[in-house]
Structure formats: structure tokens, C-alpha cells
Amino acid sequence: MVEIELDGQKVEVAEGSMVMHAAEKAGTYIPHFCYHKKLSIAAKCRMCLVEVEKAPKPMPACATPVTQGMVVRTKSEKAIAAQKSVMEFLLINHPLDCPICDQGGECQLQDLAVGYGGSTSRYEEEKRVVFHKEVGPLISMEEMSRCIHCTRCVRFGQEVAGAMELGMSHRGEHAEIETFLGQTIDSELSGNMIDICPVGALTSKPFRYHARTWELSRRKSVAAHDSSGANLVVQVKNNQVMRVVPLENEEVNECWIADRERFSYEALNGSERLTHPMLKQGGEWKTVDWQTALEYVANGLRGIQRDHGGNSIGALVSPHSTLEELYLAGALVRGLGSDNIDHRLRNAEFGAAEGVRTLGTSIASLSSLQRVLVVGSNLRKDHPLFALRVRHAVRHGGAVHLITDQASFSHADAWAMPVAQAVVCDASGWAQALADVAAAIAAEKGVAAPCSGMASAQAQTMAKSLLGGERKAVLLGNAAAHASNASSLLALANWIAEHTGASVGYLTEAANTVGAQWVGAQPQTGGQNAGQMLAGGLKAALLLNTEPEFDSAAGVAAGNTLAQAEMVVTLSPFKANMAFSDVLLPIAPFTETSGSFVNAEGRLQSFHAVVKPLAETRPAWKVLRVLANLLDIPAVSFETSQEVLAQATAKPLLASNATGAAIDLSGQGAAPVVASIYQLDGIVRRAASLQLTADARMEVAP
Numbered sequence: 266m267v268e269i270e271l272d273g274q275k276v277e278v279a280e281g282s283m284v285m286h287a288a289e290k291a292g293t294y295i296p297h298f299c300y301h302k303k304l305s306i307a308a309k310c311r312m313c314l315v316e317v318e319k320a321p322k323p324m325p326a327c328a329t330p331v332t333q334g335m336v337v338r339t340k341s342e343k344a345i346a347a348q349k350s351v352m353e354f355l356l357i358n359h360p361l362d363c364p365i366c367d368q369g370g371e372c373q374l375q376d377l378a379v380g381y382g383g384s385t386s387r388y389e390e391e392k393r394v395v396f397h398k399e400v401g402p403l404i405s406m407e408e409m410s411r412c413i414h415c416t417r418c419v420r421f422g423q424e425v426a427g428a429m430e431l432g433m434s435h436r437g438e439h440a441e442i443e444t445f446l447g448q449t450i451d452s453e454l455s456g457n458m459i460d461i462c463p464v465g466a467l468t469s470k471p472f473r474y475h476a477r478t479w480e481l482s483r484r485k486s487v488a489a490h491d492s493s494g495a496n497l498v499v500q501v502k503n504n505q506v507m508r509v510v511p512l513e514n515e516e517v518n519e520c521w522i523a524d525r526e527r528f529s530y531e532a533l534n535g536s537e538r539l540t541h542p543m544l545k546q547g548g549e550w551k552t553v554d555w556q557t558a559l560e561y562v563a564n565g566l567r568g569i570q571r572d573h574g575g576n577s578i579g580a581l582v583s584p585h586s587t588l589e590e591l592y593l594a595g596a597l598v599r600g601l602g603s604d605n606i607d608h609r610l611r612n613a614e615f616g617a618a619e620g621v622r623t624l625g626t627s628i629a630s631l632s633s634l635q636r637v638l639v640v641g642s643n644l645r646k647d648h649p650l651f652a653l654r655v656r657h658a659v660r661h662g663g664a665v666h667l668i669t670d671q672a673s674f675s676h677a678d679a680w681a682m683p684v685a686q687a688v689v690c691d692a693s694g695w696a697q698a699l700a701d702v703a704a705a706i707a708a709e710k711g712v713a714a715p716c717s718g719m720a721s722a723q724a725q726t727m728a729k730s731l732l733g734g735e736r737k738a739v740l741l742g743n744a745a746a747h748a749s750n751a752s753s754l755l756a757l758a759n760w761i762a763e764h765t766g767a768s769v770g771y772l773t774e775a776a777n778t779v780g781a782q783w784v785g786a787q788p789q790t791g792g793q794n795a796g797q798m799l800a801g802g803l804k805a806a807l808l809l810n811t812e813p814e815f816d817s818a819a820g821v822a823a824g825n826t827l828a829q830a831e832m833v834v835t836l837s838p839f840k841a842n843m844a845f846s847d848v849l850l851p852i853a854p855f856t857e858t859s860g861s862f863v864n865a866e867g868r869l870q871s872f873h874a875v876v877k878p879l880a881e882t883r884p885a886w887k888v889l890r891v892l893a894n895l896l897d898i899p900a901v902s903f904e905t906s907q908e909v910l911a912q913a914t915a916k917p918l919l920a921s922n923a924t925g926a927a928i929d930l931s932g933q934g935a936a937p938v939v940a941s942i943y944q945l946d947g948i949v950r951r952a953a954s955l956q957l958t959a960d961a962r963m964e965v966a967p
Contacts, residue, residue, distance in 0.1 A: 269335040284315060284326040284337055295339050296348055296377050298355075298463045299415035300327040303520065304424060310355070310415050312377070314347035315339045323347035345381075352381040357388045358438075359464075360410050368465030370478035374413065395441050401449035402957035403456060403528060405470040412442055412466040418458040425521065426452040427645070427656050427681025442466070451959040452681075453649045453942060456527040460510060460520075471528055471954045472508045476500075484875040485512055487862050488526040489585055489855040490945055492773040493628065493650040494864025495522045499530075499856060499875040506530040506856055506876060516629050517868065523649040524958075525942065525949055530856070532951035537839045539851040540880035550843065555881065559888075562848055563895035565832045566601060569805045575602025579793055579803045581817070582786050583810035584608045584775035585946045586885065587860025588869075589906045591777065592784040592913035593889035594809050600898030604792025605803065608781035610817040611774070613749035615794035620921025621782040622746075624865040625770020626738055634658045635734030638666045638702075638727070638761070640754060641695055642742020643673035645680045646942040646960065648772050651865075656682040664734075666727045668698045670744070686727050692748050696930050699757040702727050706764050715760045716928045737767035743774045747818065752926030759923060769922050773865040775946070780863035784913045799823045805832040809885065810852070812841045812947060836885055839947050851882040854948060858884035859906040867920050871910065 266277045271284075271291050278287045283306065288295050298310040306328050314323035318336035323344060326337075338344055356378065363369045395409040416433060419442065423429045430450045433442050444450060450458070459467050481500040488495035495518035500508040509530050511522040542558035543550045553561075569577055580598045582591055591608065598606045609615060631654035645652045659665055664685040667674060674680065674689050688698045697718070704718030705728035720728070731737060739758045748754060755769075762769035773779055781787070788794055793802045799819040806827055813823035827833050828845035835846040838854040852858075857878040861871040878884065886906055893901040903909045943949050943961040955961060 267331045267333050269331050269333075269337060271337045272339055278331055280331075282331050284317070284324070284329045284331060284335075285313060287331055287337070288326060288339065293339055295326045296381060297327060298373060298377075298413060299417060301417055301420075301461055304417060304420040304461075307416050307420060310413060311351045312348060312355070314344060314351060316341045316343040349381045349383070352378060353383060353387075355413050356382060356386065358393045358410070359413070360392065360408070362408070362411075366408070366411070366465040367468040367473055368462075372465060373463035393438050398443055399449075400444055401451065401455075401959070402954045403470055403524060404450050404459060405468045405473055406466070407468075409441060409443075409466055411464045413464055414440055414442065415463055416442070417461045417463065418442065418467060421458055421461060422452065424660070425457070425653050425656070426454045427653070428452050428678070430455075431458075449959060453524055453646060453960065454521060454653065456524045457511075457521050469508065471531055476502045476507050481507060485872065486856065486875055487776075487870045487872045488518075488522065489776045489862065490525045490529065490949060491523065491648055491650070492775060492778060492865035493518055493523075493648065494776070494862055494868055494870050495526055495650060496870075497522065497526060501876055504876045506533050516627070517864070518650050521650060521653065524955065525649075525945070528954050529949045529952040531953050531955075532839075532948045533854055533856055535951050535953070537951050538879055538882075539837060539840050539849055540882060541851060542881065543849040545847050550849075555883070558848060558850060559891055559895060562832075562834050562850075563892060565847075566805055566896060569831055570601050573804045576605065576792075577804035578603045578807075579605030579798045579805075580607075580807040580809060581610060581795060581798060581811055581813060582606060582608050582781070583610070583816065583946065584778040584781045584786075586777060586781075586810045587855070587858070587906075588777060588780040588784055588863060588913055589860050589909040590809060590885040590889065591781050591786040592909060593886050593893065593901065594807065595785050596901050597889055597893045597896070597898060598807070600893060600896065600901070604788050604790045605798060606786055606792065607788065607795035607798065608778070608786045610795050610811060610813065611743075611747045612751070612795065613747060613818055614751045615788075615796060616752045616924070616926060618782065618787060618789065619924060620919050621779055621867070622771045622773065622922055623779055623867045623920045624740075624772065625920075625922050626768040626866070628654065628864070628866050630736070631655055631738070632657045633661075634736050634738055635663050636666075636731050636737040636765075636767070637663065638668070638731060638739045638758075638767070640668045640699065640739070640741050640758065641692065641745030641748060642669060642740070642772055643679075644740075644742065644772070645682075647743055651772060652680070652682070659683055664730050666730060668695055669742070673744070685730060686723060688723065692744060695745065695748070696750050696753045696757060696928070698724075699754065699761065700928070700930055702731070703757055703761055703764075705729075706732065706761060710764060712764065715757065716930060731761065731765040731767065735766075737762075737765055739767050739769045741769075741771045743772065746771055746774065750929065752924050753928045753930070755922065755924045756926050756928045771865070771922070776864070777862045779865060779867055779918075780861070780869075783863060783918050799826055801826045801829060803827075803830050806830050806834070808833065808835045808837070808842060808846070810837060810947070812837075814842075815944060815950065816946070836888060837947065838882065839951060841947060850888055851880070852885035852888055853878045853882050857882060858886070860884075860886070861910055863918070867918055869914070869918075
């Protein structure tokens with residue numbers, strides 16, 4: 266540790282720290298623009314100039330290493346004069362268009378200009394003009410004359426997102442930030458550039474000119490799409506979600522969120538929202554009141570139970586639903602004498618539950634892994650926030666090994682990080698590839714291999730790497746979980762992890778995949794699984810937050826099968842499944858209901874509604890509770906979602922990635938159906954700007 270004196274206060278910081286780090290520890294604010302705690306030091310803006318005793322001139326706090334006994338003054342006349350001089354230079358060419366700037370009210374330059382800017386300018390020449398750039402549907406670069414060349418956006422792309430999509434060209438007054446060769450910004454994390462821009466140069470294109478920052482109410486929430494459980498601040502005006510930004514949580518999402526979480530809110534205000542209950546009568550949809558709709562559903566379910574038995578009724582539920590909704594869906598179905606409920610809509614194999622499948626380690630620990638083996642995942646696109654942590658680990662000496670298909674690893678830059686070894690083959694070959702690695706590990710350690718495998722040169726390289734290092738993980742992706750030989754992949758992963766000292770776990774598909782397992786949203790006593798139900802095993806189907814044609818392995822065939830059922834009830838925020846449903850019940854999306862999600866690491870996070878339900882929309886947990894009451898199902902008379910949560914989580918979460926399945930390398934079957942990054946759920950599918958991105962266009966290409 267090194268001790269320095271900062272504004273008369275003794276501060277101890279680690280050797281190699283900068284003066285800025287010492288100031289942060291002491292709680293002293295030093296004005297700055299280019300410095301960001303998650304990015305490398307650039308010392309571009311010089312706004313953080315401070316007086317260092319015995320130094321001939323003011324020094325940048327962000328780039329001045331501490332030394333024993335150093336004396337620093339951040340508020341001396343010399344320091345303040347230097348900071349004011351820098352501010353004068355920054356404002357020389359700035360357009361000073363605060364009244365029309367989207368960043369007005371939350372702009373670092375605007376804030377600091379109040380304290381360090383002059384009341385008049387000595388500059389009389391014309392200001393420079395930088396022409397706008399078109400970089401895609403999410404980020405606006407209309408006012409690049411505001412840019413102060415802090416290069417935060419450039420460094421974010423290089424260091425966090427892993428792709429240098431922006432750079433600074435030219436020099437002096439001709440310097441500007443731009444993409445090159447007319448390219449667009451296509452990173453799945455691109456929206457974070459908007460957050461870290463200290464001026465209004467980069468702004469949100471979907472949000473642009475919709476509201477002023479001081480008009481917005483700010484409410485906390487949790488991401489509802491992938492399994493990271495990112496913490497959000499949802500900004501609201503006139504009972505509408507206007508913008509979504511990250512809420513910092515170092516253990517979960519740090520200070521970042523994926524574009525999927527940031528821009529999907531557009532769907533919540535879209536034209537496809539279902540606002541009133543609807544019944545299909547004579548082939549035509551009619552709007553009805555809630556009482557009529559619920560009584561129709563209750564009478565229909567009661568009649569089917571009487572005529573065909575409770576086992577003819579089932580529920581297909583989305584793992585994007587809340588813990589409370591999934592628990593009550595299970596209580597409703599089981600109250601009718603059925604165990605037919607499943608959230609594993611995209612799975613091809615349905616093993617018996619042996620515990621809750623989780624990440625097997627903490628999300629934060631991904632940043633410090635020294636060895637990683639990823640199986641059946643496009644980590645960068647499927648789990649952007651996990652990918653940036655693994656990318657951080659690689660930047661600090663970690664090694665990533667990968668077994669996946671061509672679609673997930675089409676070229677060397679596909680993962681936006683160096684990959685030490687990649688086995689690229691069809692899903693049917695993943696088990697054999699794992700078996701080969703296991704055989705190489707067995708040969709290195711002198712133990713028996715779990716099954717027949719060939720220790721190829723590539724497998725040997727992977728094995729030696731996995732046997733080295735201390736912090737290691739074997740991670741199974743969405744495609745591995747959905748594969749027809751998922752249990753064999755898990756068994757092999759467990760063997761490799763056991764013999765290399767690694768953790769093993771699933772990256773998990775959706776916001777509440779872990780929660781769905783916890784509350785038993787899958788057959789517990791021999792009921793039909795999702796595959797069986799979608800193959801025609803039901804007379805009555807409840808569809809919670811899901812569109813089986815898009816969300817299941819059955820695809821379009823799911824609609825044809827469900828059309829044969831006597832009753833199909835869709836509970837959705839959108840006008841979904843209209844071709845084969847008999848009843849549509851408008852339920853609240855996550856922004857309009859209270860609830861809970863359990864992320865990949867098993868972290869339970871509850872949230873409140875940030876806006877009132879739209880029109881006649883109702884929270885799904887209330888709809889399910891009323892249906893259960895109409896059907897005389899006992900023990901579901903809950904008054905609040907907190908009561909449901911307490912009941913649903915009465916049993917502890919028993920995380921276990923073990924499997925007793927035998928390893929079978931023969932006849933692995935067809936490749937799994939993998940959800941695309943912007944087709945993952947109904948909300949994302951209906952977000953207009955996300956559907957204009959390069960990723961979305963690639964997904965629909967023939």
C-alpha cells in the first residue's frame with residue numbers, strides 16, 4: 266500500500282493506483298470526462314488536472330501514479346485555474362445547444378460548465394461543424410459537433426464489447442469519431458455507448474425527442490429476457506415506459522445492460538398489445554368483459570375434466586414468466602388433477618428432475634476465470650453480459666475453449682474475444698467432442714475415461730489447458746440444454762469438471778429458467794412434458810406468456826396440433842396465438858406487475874410494477890388465482906404477489922447440476938432449435954428498432 270496526502274487527508278491505496286483512485290477512495294470528486302472506472306485510462310480530456318507538490322505543472326489525476334508521500338491538491342488555485350482553462354477549450358467548438366439536446370439535464374459537460382465555465386467566451390471565429398453519421402437503428406450520431414473526443418465509446422467497443430466499431434480519424438480540428446467504410450454499430454451491447462457518452466453526441470434513436478429527463482419518473486426493475494437478471498432503471502412518463510437504463514450492481518450486471526433489455530420496451534407501447542379479454546365465437550373474435558371470459562374458461566375446463574379427465578388438461582408456460590405466475594399455473598393445473606405443465610418448450614430431451622440446474626458459480630466469478638470450456642452456446646449473442654465478463658477474464662490471461670456449431674462460430678471474430686481452441690461441428694457431434702477431451706484428460710491423469718473417445722491433438726491441447734490454472738468452469742449453453750442428448754452432454758461435462766477441478770453449470774435460457782424449476786413448472790409425478798403436449802396430448806391447453814410456433818421446438822407444427830384441442834386459452838400481453846386459441850386473456854408484462862425472477866446463479870430478485878396495467882390488462886398471478894377460485898381449487902386465495910412468493914419459495918432452492926444418466930454417444934439425433942437473439946420472447950419480437958438491427962436481419966435471412 267502507498268500513503269499519499271490528498272487535500273490534507275491521508276489516503277492509503279494500492280501500489281500502481283492513480284491519483285483518481287485515491288480521490289475516489291477518499292470521497293473527493295475530481296471533475297473529469299474521459300475517465301471511466303470500467304475502461305482503460307486515456308487521459309484525453311485533461312479536465313482532471315490537479316496540483317501535485319514539486320511537479321512543474323498540473324497533472325492529470327487519472328494518469329498520474331501515486332508515490333509514497335505524494336501531496337496532491339485538487340481544489341487549490343492552481344488546480345482550479347487549470348480545470349477552468351480546459352473547460353474554456355472544450356466549449357470553444359461546442360454548439361451550446363442545451364435547449365434542444367436530448368442529453369440536457371443529464372450531461373456531464375453541462376453540469377461541469379456551471380462550476381468551471383466562464384460567463385462569456387473569448388472565441389469569435391466560426392465553430393467547427395461535424396456532419397452526422399448513420400450508424401443503425403439504435404444509436405443517433407446526428408450531433409457529432411458536440412463530441413469532445415473523450416474516446417469512451419471507442420474504448421468501450423474495444424475493451425468491453427470486444428469489437429472496435431468506432432474510432433477517431435484525422436487530427437486536430439479535423440478529428441472526429443466515426444465508424445469506418447460506412448459501417449453500422451452492430452454490437453449487442455451498443456446502447457451502453459449512449460450511457461457513457463459525457464455529452465450529447467451519442468443519443469438513443471428510439472427515445473430521441475420523446476421526453477426530457479426531468480419529466481421522467483425513475484423506478485427499479487429486473488431484466489426479463491436473458492438469465493443475467495440485470496438490474497434496471499425504468500424511466501416513465503404519463504404511465505408509459507419511455508426509456509430503460511442500467512442500475513449498477515457489481516455482482517450481477519456491473520453498470521451495463523444488453524440492447525435486448527434497453528430497447529425492447531418499444532413493444533410495451535405497441536399496437537399489438539392485447540387490451541381486453543376476447544372470445545372466438547363463430548370464427549370471429551369478440552371483446553368481452555373479464556367475468557364472461559373467466560367463467561367461459563372455468564366452465565370449459567370443468568367440462569373437459571369431467572369428459573376426459575384431468576390428465577387431458579395441460580399448461581405450456583414461458584420461463585420468462587415470473588416465479589409467482591409459474592407457481593400459480595402449476596397449482597391450477599394440479600388442482601384439476603393433472604401434472605401436465607412444462608416450461609422446457611425448446612427441449613428435445615426431457616429427463617426426470619434431479620435438482621435445479623444453475624450456472625454452478627457466481628456471475629461475478631466469470632470475470633476471473635482462468636480456463637473456460639463452453640459447449641453449445643453462442644455466448645456473445647445468447648448471454649451478452651456473461652460474455653463481457655468472460656472477455657474480461659481473457660484480457661487478463663484466461664483461455665476460452667469452445668465446442669459448438671457453425672452458426673455460433675462462423676468466423677474467428679464471432680465471439681469478439683480470442684478463442685484458444687474451437688471444435689466446430691453439428692450438435693450430433695458435441696458428445697463425441699466432449700468424450701475426446703475426457704479421453705485426453707484421462708490419459709494425462711492416468712485414470713479410466715468415462716466412455717470411448719479419441720485423444721486427438723486438439724483434444725489434448727484442450728485437456729492440458731483445462732488441467733492448468735485454478736479458477737475454471739465448464740458451461741453448457743442453450744443449445745446444449747435443448748439437445749436430444751442433453752443428459753449425456755451434462756454427464757460428460759460433470760466428469761471433465763470433476764477431474765479438472767472446474768465448476769459445471771448451465772448458462773440457462775431465460776430470465777426465470779431457474780425459478781421455473783424451483784417452483785416445479787415441469788412434470789413432477791409422470792405428467793406429459795412439453796414435447797408430448799405439443800404432439801397432441803391435450804384436450805385443453807393453457808398457454809402462459811408463450812407463442813409455441815416461435816417458442817417451441819415444434820415450431821409451426823405446434824399451431825396445427827393445438828388447433829385440434831377442444832379449448833386453448835392464451836394468457837399474453839399481446840394478440841398472440843389467434844389462429845388456434847379460443848380465449849385471449851390480456852396479462853401484464855413485467856413492467857406492469859409485481860413479481861420475481863431467479864437468474865442463472867440462483868439469485869432471487871423481486872420487483873414492483875413501474876406503470877399501471879394497460880386498459881383492461883391484469884397481472885397474470887391475479888388471473889390465475891381467480892381462475893383457481895372459480896374452479897374451487899383450495900389454498901390459492903392469495904391477496905398479494907408477496908404471499909404467492911412466500912408460498913412458492915417455502916422449499917429451499919436445491920441447486921444440482923449432477924445427473925445419473927448414462928453417457929450415450931450413438932444416435933444423438935437432430936440439432937436443437939435455438940432461439941435467435943431478437944426472437945427470444947414476445948416482447949423482444951415486437952420491439953421495432955431491435956428488428957431493424959443487423960442481428961435481426963441475419964436471423965430472417967433465408
